[in-house]
Amino acid sequence: MQVGTVLFIIAVPLLNKIGYHGVNGTFYSLSIGELNIVDPALALQTILLTKSIYLPLILAIVLPILLAMFLGKVFCSWMCPYNFLAEFTEKFRKLIKPVEKQKNTNPSPQYYWIIFGIILVLLMITGIPVITLISMPGLITSQIADGILYNVVGIEILLIALLLILEVFVAPRFWCKYACPVGATLSLVKTKYALKIKYSAKSCAECKEIKENPCNQVCPLQLNPKSVKIYPYCNNCFECITTCNDVGCRALKITFQPLKTNKP
Amino acid sequence: MWDNWLNKLADLRDPLRPPGAVEEDEFLQKCIRCRKCEEVCPFESIKSAHGEWGLKMGSPIIHPRDTPCYLCEDFPCIESCPTEALEPIKSKNDVKMGIAVIDKTLCFAYNDILCRACFERCPIHREAITMKDELYPVVDENKCVGCGICEYVCPTEQPAITIISSHKVGG
Incomplete structure (x- = not known):
């Protein structure tokens, strides 16, 4: 899926360079034939900055919003090129700094919304399109487009590199987990019927004999899937479910049902 | 405001925008730097601004000495804009x-x-x-x-x- 995305974001500018404009744009905004798609975070930014609503812009965010409403932040795990890069840097980090046992816990959701709130307030006060300037999927795709169309890349590439370096040496996967406004907007519209990961303690084998909590170890965002409190951080990559099934256990499942929050 | 101040730091020359662009302040807020106008421009006249333009980076710029705007009949750049940062235009005279x-x-x-x-x-x-x-x-x-x-x-x-x-x- 993610390899497909990488090929796609390279193919689009290439096709446009040779004169085919049926598909065009970046992950800021993409056109496929007559279908226009805009990143909901940017639509939110435009509405906040201009304090007006432009109908075609609203229509363009319907598809990604529907996706997020019922499937959660799957854009992040299935399509985002930054997630793809970060998974590589994570492998690199583990190579230079091997961690024998990862003990993941779930941070409280407030942090996520506070950071997103700060970004929005900053945007309104300064009038600077902050989300555009820090949107990793947009920056990466547009830099690839600039590189292919005009053989130049901007200093935006330094910001991308800086974040990746910080993720390796300081705070692993902090961007996707806490800071990304694109993911936060998608989390904002998620309904309680959205696709989610459900843990049932009854069928959990505890996995003591094999390795301590393989589902916990494998989470790319260092969350603990054995809890209902993985949202809004979790981006539904389902690594934990795959691992759980691999050890022959079915304690982690996907569901569309709302979760009961009083469960541990 | 200090967004202007930040922009002025890098102001070498006021940028030439694609046809139909709204006023600069509004343009910088509406333009989401999606590169669609760049990609559809048949003459490759529209290029994206880079770091030397400060916070204008990523926005579409025309450098007439390199490639000017040839004022296409149907303005594909305006057509491609998702946020109305480029507003529709009736004829090239407008x-x-x-x-x-x-x-x-x-x-x-x-x-x-x-x-x-x-x-x-x-x-x-x-x-x-x-x-x-x-x-x-x-x-x-x-x-x-x-x-x-x-x-x-x-x-x-x-x-x-x-x-x-x-x-x-x-x-």
């Missing part, structure tokens, strides 16, 4: 990207060397640029759309006719 200004000290025609390059190639032909006494090019500020073709074709080393962008920060 475009207002900037105004051409002639530096008479550089211009061949004003220095007694016969030259009609800008006049001949102006797409608002015989209206935006006229030849006074059949010898000296004169720009009509009301008719000029600022496409930059004159700046592109000007034969002097440093162009004697340049476009002053109508996209200034704060107005």
Whole structure:
């Protein structure tokens, strides 16, 4: 899926360079034939900055919003090129700094919304399109487009590199987990019927004999899937479910049902 | 406000925007830097601004001396804009990207060397640029759309006719 995305974001500018404009744009905004798609975070930014609503812009965010409403932040795990890069840097980090046992816990959701709130307030006060300037999927795709169309890349590439370096040496996967406004907007519209990961303690084998909590170890965002409190951080990559099934256990499942929050 | 101040840090020249661009302040807020206008431009006239433009980076810019705007019949750039940062335009005469200004000290025609390059190639032909006494090019500020073709074709080393962008920060 993610390899497909990488090929796609390279193919689009290439096709446009040779004169085919049926598909065009970046992950800021993409056109496929007559279908226009805009990143909901940017639509939110435009509405906040201009304090007006432009109908075609609203229509363009319907598809990604529907996706997020019922499937959660799957854009992040299935399509985002930054997630793809970060998974590589994570492998690199583990190579230079091997961690024998990862003990993941779930941070409280407030942090996520506070950071997103700060970004929005900053945007309104300064009038600077902050989300555009820090949107990793947009920056990466547009830099690839600039590189292919005009053989130049901007200093935006330094910001991308800086974040990746910080993720390796300081705070692993902090961007996707806490800071990304694109993911936060998608989390904002998620309904309680959205696709989610459900843990049932009854069928959990505890996995003591094999390795301590393989589902916990494998989470790319260092969350603990054995809890209902993985949202809004979790981006539904389902690594934990795959691992759980691999050890022959079915304690982690996907569901569309709302979760009961009083469960541990 | 300090977004202006930050922008001014990098202001070398006010950028020439694609046709239909709204006022600069509004443009910078509406433009999401999606590169669609760049990609659809058949002449590769529209390029994205880079770091030297400060917070304008990623926004579409036309460098007329490299490639001017050829004022397409159907304006694919405007068509592609998802946020109305580029507003629809009826005809090429309604475009207002900037105004051409002639530096008479550089211009061949004003220095007694016969030259009609800008006049001949102006797409608002015989209206935006006229030849006074059949010898000296004169720009009509009301008719000029600022496409930059004159700046592109000007034969002097440093162009004697340049476009002053109508996209200034704060107005």
